[in-house]
Amino acid sequence: MQIILPDRSVRTLSCTSAPIEEILLEFGINPTTVIVVKNGKIVPEDVTATEGDELRILRFSHGG
Amino acid sequence: MTSAENRCSLCGEPAVVRLTEPERRLCAGHFIEDAETRVLVAMKHDRMISPGDRVAVGLSGGKDSTALLLLLHPILPTLGASLVAITIDEGIAGYREETLRAARDLTGELGVEHAIVTFADLFGKDLDAMLVGREAQGCTVCGVLRRRALGEAVKRTGATKLATGHNLDDEAQSVLMNVLRGDLPRLLQDTSTGQPGHFVPRIKPLAVLSEKEIVTYLLLRGYFRDLPECPYAGTALRSEVRTMLAGLEHRHPGTMLRLMRFRDGVRRSARSAEPAKALSTCRICGELTSGEVCQVCRLLGRDGE
Numbered sequence: 481m482q483i484i485l486p487d488r489s490v491r492t493l494s495c496t497s498a499p500i501e502e503i504l505l506e507f508g509i510n511p512t513t514v515i516v517v518k519n520g521k522i523v524p525e526d527v528t529a530t531e532g533d534e535l536r537i538l539r540f541s542h543g544g
Numbered sequence: 545m546t547s548a549e550n551r552c553s554l555c556g557e558p559a560v561v562r563l564t565e566p567e568r569r570l571c572a573g574h575f576i577e578d579a580e581t582r583v584l585v586a587m588k589h590d591r592m593i594s595p596g597d598r599v600a601v602g603l604s605g606g607k608d609s610t611a612l613l614l615l616l617h618p619i620l621p622t623l624g625a626s627l628v629a630i631t632i633d634e635g636i637a638g639y640r641e642e643t644l645r646a647a648r649d650l651t652g653e654l655g656v657e658h659a660i661v662t663f664a665d666l667f668g669k670d671l672d673a674m675l676v677g678r679e680a681q682g683c684t685v686c687g688v689l690r691r692r693a694l695g696e697a698v699k700r701t702g703a704t705k706l707a708t709g710h711n712l713d714d715e716a717q718s719v720l721m722n723v724l725r726g727d728l729p730r731l732l733q734d735t736s737t738g739q740p741g742h743f744v745p746r747i748k749p750l751a752v753l754s755e756k757e758i759v760t761y762l763l764l765r766g767y768f769r770d771l772p773e774c775p776y777a778g779t780a781l782r783s784e785v786r787t788m789l790a791g792l793e794h795r796h797p798g799t800m801l802r803l804m805r806f807r808d809g810v811r812r813s814a815r816s817a818e819p820a821k822a823l824s825t826c827r828i829c830g831e832l833t834s835g836e837v838c839q840v841c842r843l844l845g846r847d848g849e
Contacts, residue, residue, distance in 0.1 A: 499545075510787075512794045515760055518547075522760060524562035524569065527550050540607065540759040 481529050483507070486514065486539035500535065501525040507537075514539050561760060564797050572764045579761050582752045583615050587623075590736070592747040593705070595624030599747075600703035602694055603629040603651070603658070605643030608709030610650060610767055611758045612750055616707060617654050625705075630697035632690055633662040635670020639772050646769055661697040663689060667844060675776070682776025688839045692831070698744050710748045713755040716800035717785045719807045724781070731807060732814050739823070742832040754793075754800065 483491045485507065493503065500518070504511050504525060511525040517536040518529060529535055552559045552571035559569035563578070570578055587593060599620055603609045613629060620627050631647045633640055644660070651658035664670045667689060675682055698706050722731040738745035750758065762768040792799045825831065826838035828846050833839070837847045 510790045510794050512754075512756060512790050515756065515763065521558065522560040522572075522763065523547070524545075524550065524559060526545050526562060528546055538759075538763075540755060 481531055481533045481535065484534070484536040486537050495531075497528050497530040499526060499528050503529060503535070504537070509537065509539075560764065561757070565801070576761060576764055579753055579757060580615060580619075583749050584619055586752045587619070587747070587749050590747075592707075592736075592749060593620065593623045593625050597623075597625035597705050598628060598701070598703045599625050599705045599707050600628050600630045600698050600701055600744075601656075602706060602708045603631050603647045604709070605631065605645070605647035605650070606709075606771060607762055607768065608711055608714075608750060608755075608758055610646065610709075610769075611753075611762055612707060612709040613650060613654065613656065614762075614765065614767060616749065617656065628657045628659065628701045628703060630694065630701060630703075631658065631660045632693045632697065633660055634686055634690065634693075635663050635672055636774060636776070637672055639774050643771055646771060650767075657701075659697055659701050661693050661700070663693065666693055666696060671776075679776065685843055686776060688843055692840045695743060695831075703744060705745050705747055707747045707749060709750055711750045711753055711755050711758055712800050712804070713786070713789070715748070715751045716789055716803045717782055719803045720785050720789060721781055724785070728814075732811055734811060739832055751804070 481493050481495075483493060483503065485491060486509075491507075500516050500523065501511050504514065504516070515538045516523055516525055517538065518527065519534055547558070550559050551557065551569065552574055553568040554574045555571060557571035557573075560572050561575050562569050593599065597620075599616065601609065601613050601616060603613055613627075616627060629647065629651045631644060633644055648658065650656075662670070663674075667674075671682070671686055671689070675685060678685075694706060719731065722728075735743070735746040736748075753761070759768060789800060789803075823832050823834060824836070826833045826841055827836055828841040829838060831838050831840070841847055
């Protein structure tokens, strides 16, 4: 699966399936500070991502 | 949980969020409805609006104030109140131009009256010029001057209430910061009542929504813009508290809401025990202050120091 991180860099994970929350924590990202878009749709972090999925991680900036 | 299991608790469509208290999953449409309902319920519960109110929305053009204007625009007429947007242009190069454009676009689209007050007009120079050589004090100086500028914009527009886009994260962070600083007076300070002749009551309709919920709301409604961050943003303490609270919220969902309930409880018990503090007017500008000269006059060097 492909992960597009908040800094727009792209990483590829080889695992077949994993809960999105675990993937975020592995990247050192607190799930409460980002929104996850899976294959173009916003999803809660307890949803599982599987091989072939694209995850885009949106970090919202502060100071607005 | 598989995508097939992740369904809206109300209609069975794919869910975009999972919320607690009560535990529920909601699709895009039901989340928008849920967020709008929570804001309306809070406004009614706290009696934020009275019929005939003219509400000034502090519109920075950033995400929170954009969501605030979008939410209040349809609600206020149903409560018998009218709306005006006010934007403070501090004069921060590379930041404010873009957010100002966003604010103008939004008020233009919604047909909302929009007043812009600039630091240069009010204080003689813009923030960038004032901060040369003391950039680290940016947030403190800006905070004091922005409050005064917002007050001035409120007067110019004849507003009876000032609505700001503070969200649950902002408010919970402030509670914890006040506790960590041991600043009980600030913890107890309630700006929702105002001061006749000086400050109109302030309302914070978005304080029931987390920052994440606000961004989700904007994304789903097609209004999220990735805007630049203020170059002066973030005091060290707030930034540390933000990270700490985000960690606690993740491991113990509901932490931020419980902090707000704690603050409300402290305010209720303190209100009956403490006599009202006497305030005077600044001998230079006449605005309300706790000392002889207000912070704005001191920052601008009007006191001769």
